[in-house]
Amino acid sequence: MKEDFEEITMYKCRYCEKVFYTNKRHKCKFNPLNKTCFSCTFCKGVTEEGVIECDQGNEISLEELSRQYHWKLDCHKWECMNGYIGKDSYIKRIYDNWRMEKIVEEENESDFFE
Numbered sequence: 001m002k003e004d005f006e007e008i009t010m011y012k013c014r015y016c017e018k019v020f021y022t023n024k025r026h027k028c029k030f031n032p033l034n035k036t037c038f039s040c041t042f043c044k045g046v047t048e049e050g051v052i053e054c055d056q057g058n059e060i061s062l063e064e065l066s067r068q069y070h071w072k073l074d075c076h077k078w079e080c081m082n083g084y085i086g087k088d089s090y091i092k093r094i095y096d097n098w099r100m101e102k103i104v105e106e107e108n109e110s111d112f113f114e
């Protein structure tokens with residue numbers, strides 16, 4: 001049974017955690033070297049229309065961003081997120097912001113009834 005299988009090497013991208021047969025081709029949008037919104041401290045999330053919400057007032061859609069050569073945006077206003085480790089921290093940030101907005105909304109609502 002053991003002989004039916006051959007051991008191979010796989011590569012996991014440390015930024016998006018996808019697994020590949022080679023470590024040569026993947027260009028990761030979460031790699032901070034590309035200076036995209038995905039690793040930027042000013043990115044607050046994505047609207048339902050797919051527009052990135054940027055604290056620096058940049059107007060860029062996910063579609064536009066995906067058209068950048070190898071996801072290399074090289075935004076001059078880019079600043080790396082504090083403690084950035086990859087995709088997880090980006091998703092976490094969107095989630096935290098969303099939760100924060102919910103709390104603020106709830107507080108505003110309770111003010112209304114007082």
Ligand SMILES: [Zn+2]
Pocket residue numbers: 013014015016017018026027028029030
């Ligand atoms: Zn990746």
